[in-house]
Amino acid sequence: KAGVTQTPRYLIKTRGQQVTLSCSPISGHRSVSWYQQTPGQGLQFLFEYFSETQRNKGNFPGRFSGRQFSNSRSEMNVSTLELGDSALYLCASSFTGTDTEAFFGQGTRLTVV
Amino acid sequence: GENVGLHLPTLSVQEGDNSIINCAYSNSASDYFIWYKQESGKGPQFIIDIRSNMDKRQGQRVTVLLNKTVKHLSLQIAATQPGDSAVYFCAELYGSGNTGKLIFGQGTTLQVKP
Numbered sequence: 001k002a003g004v005t006q007t008p009r010y011l012i013k014t015r016g017q018q019v020t021l022s023c024s025p026i027s028g029h030r031s032v033s034w035y036q037q038t039p040g041q042g043l044q045f046l047f048e049y050f051s052e053t054q055r056n057k058g059n060f061p062g063r064f065s066g067r068q069f070s071n072s073r074s075e076m077n078v079s080t081l082e083l084g085d086s087a088l089y090l091c092a093s094s095f096t097g098t099d100t101e102a103f104f105g106q107g108t109r110l111t112v113v
Numbered sequence: 114g115e116n117v118g119l120h121l122p123t124l125s126v127q128e129g130d131n132s133i134i135n136c137a138y139s140n141s142a143s144d145y146f147i148w149y150k151q152e153s154g155k156g157p158q159f160i161i162d163i164r165s166n167m168d169k170r171q172g173q174r175v176t177v178l179l180n181k182t183v184k185h186l187s188l189q190i191a192a193t194q195p196g197d198s199a200v201y202f203c204a205e206l207y208g209s210g211n212t213g214k215l216i217f218g219q220g221t222t223l224q225v226k227p
Contacts, residue, residue, distance in 0.1 A: 032213075033214065035215075042220065043202065043215075043216065045216070049213075050213070056212050090156050090157070092157075094213070102213075104157045106156045108156055
């Protein structure tokens, strides 16, 4: 079956702009989590959605937001982009978001100039 | 080859040798752990998981050991191959209120010498 799909793979944006990233989970998975990966901070949790509801949130400013649709696909949005938002954004899907295997997509590489 | 004690960012091993990658996790209440492999330009790839009610779990060429007393996790790779070269992360998940939130270690880069 298909894995986790993230689009687009690469993005270049200018400071102050906003961006929307998309994640399609593995079929049957209802939990989608988002992570930011940078060389300095490693993998940092952004938020998690389950059945269209945000269940958990990391320590990121309100400029980072997300949502989940009824088909479990998820989007994350970053508004008023800053240079420091340049990172690899990863989403992971699992059945429950608890003690079940979580699988990652290839990520979206965002560069803010 | 093995990185022991404090986290070492890089482990270099000879092809065919066994590799042991160590990880210290942060929360004694963590009840689920996963090892991921990340190759350059790709997302983390699931390798193996273990629940807190187990001490050991084996997969194909990989074994994960969990020592809850000292909050230590290890990944053993048998007969290491060049294709095993990557960054390896341990991740923990804890608490019913922390759904979907994996806490990742710093990662260890495994270099396999032919």
